[in-house]
Amino acid sequence: MPSAVYIYGLHGAGEDLRWFKLMSYQQQISVTTKGHGDIHDLTEQVTSVVNASGIQTGTVNVFNVGSTAAIGTIEFEPGLQDDLPAILDNLIPPSRNYGHEQAWHDGNGHSHLQATVLGPSLVVPISDGKLVLGTWQQIFHLECDVRGRERTIVVTVIGDERQSTRN
Amino acid sequence: MPSAVYIYGLHGAGEDLRWFKLMSYQQQISVTTKGHGDIHDLTEQVTSVVNASGIQTGTVNVFNVGSTAAIGTIEFEPGLQDDLPAILDNLIPPSRNYGHEQAWHDGNGHSHLQATVLGPSLVVPISDGKLVLGTWQQIFHLECDVRGRERTIVVTVIGDERQSTRN
Amino acid sequence: MPSAVYIYGLHGAGEDLRWFKLMSYQQQISVTTKGHGDIHDLTEQVTSVVNASGIQTGTVNVFNVGSTAAIGTIEFEPGLQDDLPAILDNLIPPSRNYGHEQAWHDGNGHSHLQATVLGPSLVVPISDGKLVLGTWQQIFHLECDVRGRERTIVVTVIGDERQSTRN
Secondary structure: OOOHHHHOEEEOOHHHOEEEOEEEEEEEEEEEOOOOOOEEEOHHHHHHHHHHHOOOEEEEEEEEOOOOEEEEEEOOOHHHHHHHHHHHHHHOOOOOOOHHHHHHOOOOHHHHHHHHHHOOEEEEEEEOOEEOOOOOOEEEEEEOOOOOOEEEEEEEEEEEOOOOOOO | OOOHHHHOEEEOOHHHOEEEOEEEEEEEEEEEOOOOOOEEEOHHHHHHHHHHHOOOEEEEEEEEOOOOEEEEEEOOOHHHHHHHHHHHHHHOOOOOOOHHHHHHOOOOHHHHHHHHHHOOEEEEEEEOOEEOOOOOOEEEEEEOOOOOOEEEEEEEEEEEOOOOOOO | OOOHHHHOEEEOOHHHOEEEOEEEEEEEEEEEOOOOOOEEEOHHHHHHHHHHHOOOEEEEEEEEOOOOEEEEEEOOOHHHHHHHHHHHHHHOOOOOOOHHHHHHOOOOHHHHHHHHHHOOEEEEEEEOOEEOOOOOOEEEEEEOOOOOOEEEEEEEEEEEOOOOOOO
16 A cells, blocks of 8 residues: 655755655635725735645635636735725726616626726745735735625645755 | 556545545637627636546636637626627727737737736636636636637646545 | 655556656746836746746746736737837826825826736646747736836746647
8 A cells, every 4th residue: 555655756866856745725715895995905814825735836826706806916005905996996987887787787787897807816926835925015805896795715725845945 | 667556645644644636637629709899608618628637626727829819707698798898998999099000000909908908817716626616707708809710728727636625 | 765756657547648747846037127118028038937847738827026017918019019008007097196196105006006907917828848829929027117127027837747648
């Protein structure tokens, strides 16, 4: 019977030889939103998932389940927290004229379009076990819908546990 | 000579011990479009590729080859199928004034800009062998070019075949 | 003690049997920008990283570290190199009225918003060891900030070294 050693491999050769273990790790996080324009900083929660994964080098995907909220990066300070939903409302304003409204009358045609243009999915690299983000770059979740929602965000980490060649 | 057992590994320890096999799987799908604003629901085709991969936990990347079409998620209902190309034409209208037009005269400067802003690439998580999407969230392909095109979309699944810890 | 053979595995069975090695590979690239609207073609540098990785089938993530620049794909010709920053300035114009300006007075509120809407992250598939891009589709980096910056871009390749089934 094979033992646990089979999950490890030898990468490279000679002095560059090192162990690695390639893996995936997935966890859901939840956000309760207050309605249109409510923005949350997910960086700490995504960092926790990356830490729990043990993955040192790879990427993490952050994905909003549902068609009326978006994920991205921003400098998460109060000014931009207001500016982002304001510019989206300016470009894609609430209106009863959308085809979506004429069919569904739920007042969130602009929510769908804003969320689609911004996008539900983000991929961030991981290096030495840490998210690689700028000092003033955070991962945000933006509620585009017109009412508060319970949001599920799926965080998937893929990469390996090898130590960097510096170690 | 090593036998097929080497592709399997033991993850975790004790009662949590389980087999997994990390892998990638790639397949191309094709879409025939009718020109500007033609939108297709790719969810079923992407689901087929994920099923064929056998991958249980991971991510799938859906990528449009070419610079004048886009991939994203939307509630795929008739209203929004009209609203999305309409709002893009409103924000980035057809015009002969683009630098691209003055050089190439092919009438699709707005097509390039719309496709670039929306983006050619989407990553969706996979859990228990299924795409994790909201009930009203589908994967779309939007033709931004001014004429019909034969489109190639590359679907790449990365993850592992291990059963969830619940099983 | 296990030997280097443990990193290889046998995939499939019978005549479909073939070797593969799943791995991740990460490298940083640098770009010096001249300020707002400066656009660079990263395709050659990303291709070099993919070549160095030895990965045949998988994906590559290209990520801008920092909140005022963006990554995407475009036909990298002089007309569109001007059109993209121009349309972004048209949609999200420079202004002192942004909340970000009123707090920080650094004149780059629009830079943040443009970069967030366009996004810092791109995933491109790899097939037969090559980026899968259209003939007129290149990977760009767009500086949205108001001054020149030294930019770090993280390139992460995940996939396997197996030969395609055609070989």
